Amino acid sequence: AQSVTxxxxxxxxxxxxxxxxxxxxxxxxxxxxxxxxxxxxxxxxLLLKYLxxxxxxxxxxxxxxxxxxxxxxxxxxxxxxxISDTAEYFCAVTEDxxxxxxxxxxxxxxxxxx
Amino acid sequence: xxxxxxxxSNKVTEKGKDVELRCDPISGHTALYWYRQxxxxxxxxxxxxxxxxxxxxxxxxxxxxxxxxxxxxxxTLTIQRTQQEDSAVYLCASSRSKLAGVGETQYFGPGTRxxxx
Numbered sequence: 001a002q003s004v005t006x007x008x009x010x011x012x013x014x015x016x017x018x019x020x021x022x023x024x025x026x027x028x029x030x031x032x033x034x035x036x037x038x039x040x041x042x043x044x045x046l047l048l049k050y051l052x053x054x055x056x057x058x059x060x061x062x063x064x065x066x067x068x069x070x071x072x073x074x075x076x077x078x079x080x081x082x083i084s085d086t087a088e089y090f091c092a093v094t095e096d097x098x099x100x101x102x103x104x105x106x107x108x109x110x111x112x113x114x
Numbered sequence: 115x116x117x118x119x120x121x122x123s124n125k126v127t128e129k130g131k132d133v134e135l136r137c138d139p140i141s142g143h144t145a146l147y148w149y150r151q152x153x154x155x156x157x158x159x160x161x162x163x164x165x166x167x168x169x170x171x172x173x174x175x176x177x178x179x180x181x182x183x184x185x186x187x188x189x190t191l192t193i194q195r196t197q198q199e200d201s202a203v204y205l206c207a208s209s210r211s212k213l214a215g216v217g218e219t220q221y222f223g224p225g226t227r228x229x230x231x
Binding site: 104 | 117118146147149151154155157158159162170173205206210217218219220221222223224225
């Protein structure tokens with residue numbers, strides 16, 4: 001069975017500072033990896049995903065994540081955060097067969113300090 | 115076009131009552147998922163519908179939970195004899211068929227916040 005671990009439940013960061021949100025997964029088969037974001041009072045939306053090919057994937061708002069198979073990680077990074085990045089971030093994994101149900105981590109609440 | 119919609123947005127009920135939650139997926143999306151998010155926890159998978167295939171009910175926590183979907187349209191999640199531990203946000207997501215490509219993005223609705231007193 002697959003599982004996802006997000007060790008940091010809360011991450012406070014000063015505006016314009018870099019941030020890394022950690023995600024580790026466990027699975028016995030090939031996986032696809034996702035980061036979803038939930039802004040205050042809004043629904044979950046996809047931030048970025050890794051399916052295959054280049055292990056570094058990017059979002060339109062400056063986040064990037066790198067798939068590391070040997071370390072079973074998919075950490076999310078941004079070199080300079082903005083107030084508008086305040087949100088809860090969820091890492092998720094799905095296996096490449098079956099119904100592609102997502103297994104989520106418990107989420108990391110990113111708070112940007114002005 | 116319109117996103118995934120869910121109703122009601124909030125529901126307060128008494129222990130032992132039945133509740134019905136509704137999900138309207140994005141038009142053309144053949145796959146539909148229900149998830150639950152309890153306080154302080156990640157989302158947990160409940161049930162999956164794909165077209166006219168038999169649903170995958172492997173995530174339903176008990177036989178008090180059931181869900182239906184007619185074709186590729188609306189889905190309802192029913193919880194019978196609600197318990198306090200059923201209090202959670204229930205999220206619905208839809209996506210294109212897996213046949214359209216692997217790793218299809220799931221689009222989530224705003225959720226229904228259920229509180230069982």
